[in-house]
Amino acid sequence: MSIPPTPAGPALEFDPPLSPVMRIDCPVRLDYTIAAGREQSRFLRAMSRGHLLGRRCPECRKVYLPPRGTCPRCGVMTAEDVEVQPRGTITTWCVTNVPYEGQVLELPYVTASVLLDGADLPFYFLIQGLPADQIRMGMRVEAEWADTLGPTLDSIRCFRPSGEPDADPASYAEHV
Amino acid sequence: MVDVAIVAFAQRPSVRNAVGDEVELVQPVIQQALEDAGLRASELGFVCSGSCDYLIGRPFSFVTALDAVGAWPPLCESHVEMDGAFAFYEAWVRLQHGDVDTALVYAFGRSSLGSLPIILSQQLDPYTVAPLFPDAISLAALQARALLDGGRATERDFAEVACRSRRAAEGNPNAQLRQSADVEALLGAACLRPPLRVHDCPPISDGACAMVLATGERARAIASARGRAPAWVAGVDHRIDPQDLGSRDLTRAPSAKLAAERAGAHRAPLDLAELHAPFSPQELILREAMGLGPQVAINPSGGALAANPMMVAGLTRVGEAALRIHDGRAGRALAHATSGPCLQQNLVCVLEAR
Numbered sequence A: 001m002s003i004p005p006t007p008a009g010p011a012l013e014f015d016p017p018l019s020p021v022m023r024i025d026c027p028v029r030l031d032y033t034i035a036a037g038r039e040q041s042r043f044l045r046a047m048s049r050g051h052l053l054g055r056r057c058p059e060c061r062k063v064y065l066p067p068r069g070t071c072p073r074c075g076v077m078t079a080e081d082v083e084v085q086p087r088g089t090i091t092t093w094c095v096t097n098v099p100y101e102g103q104v105l106e107l108p109y110v111t112a113s114v115l116l117d118g119a120d121l122p123f124y125f126l127i128q129g130l131p132a133d134q135i136r137m138g139m140r141v142e143a144e145w146a147d148t149l150g151p152t153l154d155s156i157r158c159f160r161p162s163g164e165p166d167a168d169p170a171s172y173a174e175h176v
Numbered sequence B: 001m002v003d004v005a006i007v008a009f010a011q012r013p014s015v016r017n018a019v020g021d022e023v024e025l026v027q028p029v030i031q032q033a034l035e036d037a038g039l040r041a042s043e044l045g046f047v048c049s050g051s052c053d054y055l056i057g058r059p060f061s062f063v064t065a066l067d068a069v070g071a072w073p074p075l076c077e078s079h080v081e082m083d084g085a086f087a088f089y090e091a092w093v094r095l096q097h098g099d100v101d102t103a104l105v106y107a108f109g110r111s112s113l114g115s116l117p118i119i120l121s122q123q124l125d126p127y128t129v130a131p132l133f134p135d136a137i138s139l140a141a142l143q144a145r146a147l148l149d150g151g152r153a154t155e156r157d158f159a160e161v162a163c164r165s166r167r168a169a170e171g172n173p174n175a176q177l178r179q180s181a182d183v184e185a186l187l188g189a190a191c192l193r194p195p196l197r198v199h200d201c202p203p204i205s206d207g208a209c210a211m212v213l214a215t216g217e218r219a220r221a222i223a224s225a226r227g228r229a230p231a232w233v234a235g236v237d238h239r240i241d242p243q244d245l246g247s248r249d250l251t252r253a254p255s256a257k258l259a260a261e262r263a264g265a266h267r268a269p270l271d272l273a274e275l276h277a278p279f280s281p282q283e284l285i286l287r288e289a290m291g292l293g294p295q296v297a298i299n300p301s302g303g304a305l306a307a308n309p310m311m312v313a314g315l316t317r318v319g320e321a322a323l324r325i326h327d328g329r330a331g332r333a334l335a336h337a338t339s340g341p342c343l344q345q346n347l348v349c350v351l352e353a354r
C-alpha cells in the first residue's frame, strides 16, 4: 500500500519549531447527590443527637463504627445497634508538618486512629490539646462535641487527652 | 479448554434512587447467589467484580463493596472498571488455569447519584471530545440519525424495539419499565434528542447482580443438586472498535460481528439472544451484525430498555440467558454486553445445555 504525498499547504510558523503541546486545560465538573446508605444514615442521624451508633456482626460479634451494612470479615449484614462511648485509645497516629493547599489547621497537628470503647474498628479523628511530640500509642482520649450537632462527622470537633492512664497494649494489640 | 458453567445467578429489582449504599445493594444478591450454589465465600477460588467509580463520584468504591463478600480468610480477588460481563470474562479466563473450580462474579451500579449522560461523556477522548461534554443520549441520537439517513431503519423500527422490549419485561419482576403503549402512540410523542424519543432511551437504574461459575464435575454436582442444567459457556469473546467516533461507521458494529463469530454463535441454531442495547436503534445494529434472524427470540427479559443499571446490565444479560438454560426454556443462548459510546466494545458469550 502506498501513502499519497501530503499536499503542500501554507507554511505554518512554530516558535519554537514544532514544540510539543505540554498542557491543555479541560475543566471537568460533575455534580452528585450524596445518598448515604441505610446504616450510615442511622449513624449520622445518631451523631446529630450526640450519640455514636455502631452495629454488631451476628457471626463474629465485632462492633463496627461507622457501620457500613455488613461485617467485612464475615460478609453478612450487621443486625444490632450498639452505642459506642465517645472515648477511646489511640492505636496509631500521624503528625502533619508540611503545609498544603486547602490546609485550615495550624501546623503541626495530629490525627490518630482511635479505638472507641465498645468498638472493634479504629476511627480517624483530629487530636487536640497536647503538643504534637507527646502523642503516643495507648493514650486515652475523649470526644469534644461541636456546639451545633448535625448529621455530619463535624459534630465531633476533635478528641482530647482524657487524663486517664495509658491503656494496656494488650487491650488494643488486635487493632494496630 | 476447561469447561465452565454458570450455576447460579441472582439479581435485585432495578429502581431509580435505590435506598442503600453499594454494600447494601450488592450483599443480598451475593448471599443469594452463594446460597443458591451451596457455597461459602471462603470456598471460592476466585472473585471478580465490575463497577465504575465515576457513577457515584467516589474512588475505590469497589474496595468498599468487598465488605459485602466477607474477606476473611483472604480472597483471591480482582475487579474491572467496566460492566460485570467483563468481570465474568476475566473469571472464565481465570478458571481456564484449572487450579480452582469456582468463581463469584458480581456487579453493582448506582446511576441515580449523578447526571449519568454527562458522566458517561468522560469516557471519551480526553483531549478533543470529552471537553465538549457530548452526553450519552446525544451520541446515541447521532448513531440513530446515521441509521435513518442511511435508509437502514425507520423511527417506527425503533419504536417497535422499545414496545416489544417493555412488553416482554411485564414478565420480569426485576425490570424497571414493564409496559408500553402501542407503536402508534409511541410515535406520536415529541423527540427527546431527535430522532430519539423517550421510549428509545433506557431508564436511569440502580441495581446489582451476582453469578457463580464452576468447572466440569463441580458444575454438574452443584447444578444437579438443584435440579437445573448447568449453563455451559460454549464460547466467549470481546472485541473493540476504534474509540474515535469519526473513524467508525456508527451504523455498524464490526466488533460485535467478530465477537459473535469467535464465540461460536453460528455453529448451531440459537433459541434466544439477550442483547445489551441501551438505546433501541442499537438493537437493530446488533441483530444485523450478529446475523440474528427472526427465529431467535430477542431480549425475553426486556433487556436494557426495561432496566439499565450501569455496570450491571451486561452481566444481567448473561445471567438472564443462563436462567433460561437452567430451567430448560432454552437449549442454546447468546448473551451480549457493550461498553463505551455507541456500541464501541462488544462482548459475546454463547451458553448451552449439554
Ligand SMILES: [Zn+2]
Pocket (backbone or CB within 6 Å): A057, A058, A059, A060, A061, A062, A071, A072, A073, A074, A075
Ligand atoms: Zn463478622
